[in-house]
Amino acid sequence: MTQLLLFNITNGLIIGAFYVLMALGLSLILNLSNVINFAHGGFLVVGGYIAYTITPYLGFWGALLVAPPLTAVLGLAIERALIRPLYGRDPLYSLLLTFGLAFIFEDMTRFIWGAQGLPVTIPAFLARPLSSEFFFITGYRLFMVGMVIVSVTLLFVLLRYTRLGIRIRAGTLDLETVSALGVNVRMLRSLNFAVGIFLAGLSGVLAAGQLGLEPTMGAGLLMPSFIAIIVGGVGSLTGTLLGGLLIGVASGVTAVYFPSASEAVMYVLMAVVLLIRPRGLLGEEGMLT
Amino acid sequence: MTGGEGARKLIALGAIWAALLLAPYWMPPLGGYTALGTRVLVLGLAAMSVNFLLGFTGVLSFGHAAYFGLGAYGAGLALKFLAPSTPLSLICGMLVGGIAGAVLGALIVRRRGVYFAMVTIAFGQVFYYIAFQWSSVTGGDDGLRGFSRQPLDFGVFSIDILSNAENFYYFVLLCFALAAAAMGFVLRSPFGRTMIAIRENERRARFLGIPVERHIWIAFTLSCFFIGFAGALYALLNNFADPKGLHYSQSGDFVIMAVMGGMRSFWGPLLGAAVFVILQDYLSSITVNWMSFIGLLFVLVVLFFPRGLLGAIRRKVQA
Numbered sequence: 001m002t003q004l005l006l007f008n009i010t011n012g013l014i015i016g017a018f019y020v021l022m023a024l025g026l027s028l029i030l031n032l033s034n035v036i037n038f039a040h041g042g043f044l045v046v047g048g049y050i051a052y053t054i055t056p057y058l059g060f061w062g063a064l065l066v067a068p069p070l071t072a073v074l075g076l077a078i079e080r081a082l083i084r085p086l087y088g089r090d091p092l093y094s095l096l097l098t099f100g101l102a103f104i105f106e107d108m109t110r111f112i113w114g115a116q117g118l119p120v121t122i123p124a125f126l127a128r129p130l131s132s133e134f135f136f137i138t139g140y141r142l143f144m145v146g147m148v149i150v151s152v153t154l155l156f157v158l159l160r161y162t163r164l165g166i167r168i169r170a171g172t173l174d175l176e177t178v179s180a181l182g183v184n185v186r187m188l189r190s191l192n193f194a195v196g197i198f199l200a201g202l203s204g205v206l207a208a209g210q211l212g213l214e215p216t217m218g219a220g221l222l223m224p225s226f227i228a229i230i231v232g233g234v235g236s237l238t239g240t241l242l243g244g245l246l247i248g249v250a251s252g253v254t255a256v257y258f259p260s261a262s263e264a265v266m267y268v269l270m271a272v273v274l275l276i277r278p279r280g281l282l283g284e285e286g287m288l289t
Numbered sequence: 290m291t292g293g294e295g296a297r298k299l300i301a302l303g304a305i306w307a308a309l310l311l312a313p314y315w316m317p318p319l320g321g322y323t324a325l326g327t328r329v330l331v332l333g334l335a336a337m338s339v340n341f342l343l344g345f346t347g348v349l350s351f352g353h354a355a356y357f358g359l360g361a362y363g364a365g366l367a368l369k370f371l372a373p374s375t376p377l378s379l380i381c382g383m384l385v386g387g388i389a390g391a392v393l394g395a396l397i398v399r400r401r402g403v404y405f406a407m408v409t410i411a412f413g414q415v416f417y418y419i420a421f422q423w424s425s426v427t428g429g430d431d432g433l434r435g436f437s438r439q440p441l442d443f444g445v446f447s448i449d450i451l452s453n454a455e456n457f458y459y460f461v462l463l464c465f466a467l468a469a470a471a472m473g474f475v476l477r478s479p480f481g482r483t484m485i486a487i488r489e490n491e492r493r494a495r496f497l498g499i500p501v502e503r504h505i506w507i508a509f510t511l512s513c514f515f516i517g518f519a520g521a522l523y524a525l526l527n528n529f530a531d532p533k534g535l536h537y538s539q540s541g542d543f544v545i546m547a548v549m550g551g552m553r554s555f556w557g558p559l560l561g562a563a564v565f566v567i568l569q570d571y572l573s574s575i576t577v578n579w580m581s582f583i584g585l586l587f588v589l590v591v592l593f594f595p596r597g598l599l600g601a602i603r604r605k606v607q608a
Contacts, residue, residue, distance in 0.1 A: 091402055091406070096590070097539045106586075111578060226411050227411050229407065264415065278400070
């Protein structure tokens, strides 16, 4: 029983770490540009399929290095062409637009790569379990968690110590003032969007190694990221981090005792948090309400 | 309001009702079929319910499919387990959707804008998972089957709405008319005017002493009652309730219908629903990639038709 519980808590943490990676990208875009990016799951899937396509030429490590930036470039193009005209309008419009994009992504990946699931080969030494006692921890899972920790750390360093990051954080609080101080807000939004999509692409490659690829997987991973953001508090990246880990562990633990509710427990958690702290765990007064 | 505008409105209203009343006669020659018209009415009512909140209170709910689907399951379960009565199933569906909306609405009315949208989406998905997982009651992924709409029994005579598609169309049209009248009545009342005041300037409304949260909660609850009713009709139309009807992608369909038809107008969502339903019906019959085309429709409407069809027409007329 302890073994099982431990297994599921670890499992939950790993899944939670993964949600964090995806939710942070969503959260970045939401905070600065007020855009709920419904296509985020679509970008994730595209990132995964790009990795699948280039793995035969560059190997897994090459794909891991190349696929996320390529996804970010696609994101940048879409931001420039389609989302930019919608800034400053009712958030309804960008929501609907990305919603439509999610349809197009899903259908196009199905059209190009087929509807059946595709496996992605990962290096053999990562696929092995660490030891017979902890059979459930494969090297790949540890690697995933490691990647998440590294990218989250890098993201927080970027936001705290670089000029771009400081501007992004300032823009989240008051974009108008930032603009009045002479910062190119359009550029800022584009770069911020690209960083968010980069994270989606990275999540896609990591997910592909663990789960394989399917055109519909993006939609399934999107909702937990939403909940992570709401639980953590809209406007707070640390909150998103906390929220993602929390719902991951909660659904992992529930899987032990009440497997059919492991998905529903996230929603229960969200309802409880909203009842006690209407702005989410770390959401503050005055941030996006 | 000038006399000319009043007359134009009357003519438009007459044209809408004439088209709806005669639909079973003019649709088949144009390649449609009566059940398609019924679908337009039901989904149009759902889109109008969403717009009641979106267009007239300015609150973006992206999870209304949940209450639509709850209405459908409520009606289906009532027919299956309670009593074989069509009116009873409609009332049950409406109550299930509306009460769920009232409870959840109390949790979320304090949020605004994108936060409100996200919370409504997430809460909407709860019901999707319940319907999906609780298969002993809901039928799970296969949906709820094993019920069918019953003849309307008036004691001395009864009307067959099961096998006769035209009778069912007129029954749905009657329900639609009642719901639309109720909606119009609310919107013309002082309460409806207050909703519009909140949409236009929430802070000012608050300064005038209007309890904004309570108004939004009531508007949210009412719109859930309306959409629950539409969901119940949908279950009767298909003799089937589907977990997909609860999914957020269905909410997206409702919102795009409202936007495409024209958010600021009462009848816009019905027009949007007609265009959407017919387009979807047509596209899925000619291409397997219809999903991309629907996605493209979303993109095009947002970029080029944000005011919707009626908004664009109205501008032309006024210019």
